[in-house]
Amino acid sequence: xxxxxxxxxxxxxxxxxxxxxxxxxxxxTLGRLASVIATKLRGKDKATFAPHMxxxxxxxxxxxxxxxxxxxxxxxxxxxxxxxxxxxFRATSLKDVRARHPERIIxxxxxxxxxxxxxxxxxxxxxxxxxGTRHPHxxxxxxxxxxxxxxxxxxxxxxxx
Numbered sequence: 001x002x003x004x005x006x007x008x009x010x011x012x013x014x015x016x017x018x019x020x021x022x023x024x025x026x027x028x029t030l031g032r033l034a035s036v037i038a039t040k041l042r043g044k045d046k047a048t049f050a051p052h053m054x055x056x057x058x059x060x061x062x063x064x065x066x067x068x069x070x071x072x073x074x075x076x077x078x079x080x081x082x083x084x085x086x087x088x089f090r091a092t093s094l095k096d097v098r099a100r101h102p103e104r105i106i107x108x109x110x111x112x113x114x115x116x117x118x119x120x121x122x123x124x125x126x127x128x129x130x131x132g133t134r135h136p137h138x139x140x141x142x143x144x145x146x147x148x149x150x151x152x153x154x155x156x157x158x159x160x161x
Contacts, residue, residue: 008050018126019057020142022135026066030109033067036145037106038113041123054122060142061129065102069094079108103129 021040025033039045043055069077077094097104106129114120128137 008048008053008055010053012048013053013055020060020137020140021057021145022060022062022137022142023145024062024133025106026063027068030067030069030105033061034106034109034113037061037110037127040145041110041114041126052119054119056123056126058126058128058137058140058142059145060135060137061106061127062133062135063131064106064129065098065131067102067105074098079104102131 023033023037037059040059041056043049043057046055048055074095075093078091079094079097080089080091082089094105107124107127110127111120111124114123128135
C-alpha cells in the first residue's frame with residue numbers, strides 16, 4: 001500500500017470554489033484584522049491549502065477609515081517611499097495617509113503578511129478595500145467573517161501572556 005501526500009493541481013484551484021468574504025473594519029485593531037484577512041487570502045484556513053498555490057478567497061473590507069491603531073502609532077508610524085532620485089525619500093505619517101487614502105493602511109498591513117513574490121501579488125489582487133460602507137460586489141453574495149474570530153484571536157494572545 002503506497003501512501004502519497006496529496007498536492008493540489010492548477011485545476012483544483014479553479015475560480016468556482018472561491019468564496020467572497022466581507023468584514024467591517026470599524027473598531028477593529030489593524031494588525032489583528034490584517035492577520036485574519038491574510039489567512040483568508042492565502043487559503044490557510046482551508047483543508048486544501050498548499051503554500052505554492054493560490055487557493056485563497058476574496059475579501060472585501062469596509063470602513064477602512066475607522067480601523068483602530070494602539071499607542072502613539074497615529075503620529076509615530078510612517079510609510080516610506082523613494083523615487084529613486086537623490087533627495088527622493090518621502091515619509092508620510094499614518095494620520096496623513098488616513099486623511100488622504102484610508103484604504104492604503106489596510107492594504108499595506110496585509111501586503112506585509114503575504115509572500116514577497118508573484119504568488120503574493122496575485123493573492124493581494126483579491127483584496128478589495130473601501131473607505132465607506134458601500135461596495136460594488138453585492139452580486140458575489142459575500143459572507144460575513146465572524147467578528148468573534150477577530151476578538152478570539154486577541155483573547156488568546158492575552159490569555160497566553
